[in-house]
Amino acid sequence: MPRAVVCRELGPPEKLTLEDVARAPLEPGQVRVAIHAAGLNFPDILMAAGAYQLKPPLPFTPGMEAAGDVIEVAGADGFHPGDKVIVKARFGCYADEIIAAPDQLMPLPLTFDYAQGAAFLAAHGTAWHALHDRARIAPGEVLLVHGAGGGVGLAAVELGKVAGATVIACASSEEKLEVAKQRGADHGVLYGREPFKDAVKRITDGRGADVVFDPVGGPIFEDSLRCIAWGARLLVIGFTGGVGVAKTNLILIKGASVLGVRAGEAVRKNPALNVARMADLTRLANERRISPNISHRLPLEDYAKAMRLLMDRRAIGRVVLEMH
């Protein structure tokens, strides 16, 4: 029987249980995927705690992305048993199997193993949408990335560099900064060492950053307004450090824009957006110019330990659960 991590009661990861689950029959147009790896994302933790904008009815299985093999197809064109695929879902991926619709699947890039495929789309898709669809980043601009050792942060470092930006990475440890530099960051700023706004002004000769990628929020968002260039775009990605408050006078003085980013919702509202995003990410992956940095791989049964790695800020890039 396939296993799944089940949330029956909202709370910390330790409240989740690993259970044998009955295999539901496929409906027409559906595909069954045997999952080999599932990527962890911060929203999984928030969802299991009831603190995320999406609140699935209980019980549910967390997990927004996975990679594996198609094992059964019910009239879904273009997919066959044995196909290696990436699965994108809102939840359900911390499991041995998942039932998906064809539009939730994409071929696993040839250069990736299952773990890399499972750790790719949420972070790199979000970073791509933020930098290109929202900020319209241009070559030569200065990109400031907060939480640059985290999942979406490290993806933004890589994609910013590919887009021709000068990337300033900020993180809370030398180890995280080292990985950000390996992934292309031109400068690393350690939060505890000097106020990052001073470092950004020093690095840019007082000009400031053109684009700020902020998955952290809180005081970091507020301080970012003090080191931006004229016409800057501030990308609001997430709130791991709390919800930030904007000083509107600083936004006015710099002719700046604050842009909310919801990568998944943007595609649900405008599916056409996904075409350019997926084509570019697949091309860059196949050219080996981007790939997720996976700091930890754990077996499915260690799901709570894996989620704690994110909560304790010990992950660098991505954490992945492996099933087989």
Ligand SMILES: NC(=O)c1ccc[n+]([C@@H]2O[C@H](COP(=O)([O-])OP(=O)(O)OC[C@H]3O[C@@H](n4cnc5c(N)ncnc54)[C@H](OP(=O)(O)O)[C@@H]3O)[C@@H](O)[C@H]2O)c1
């Ligand atoms: N808008 C969207 O479409 C979208 C999509 C995906 C994710 N997100 C959001 O983006 C944020 C980051 O997600 P992720 O999956 O990249 O998470 P992650 O891998 O855990 O990275 C989060 C980073 O935030 C920093 N951080 C600061 N305070 C923290 C705290 N109290 N607890 C944990 N981390 C803290 C950490 O960097 P340092 O330790 O170096 O400070 C960490 O590396 C989340 O809020 C998530 O909901 C948004």
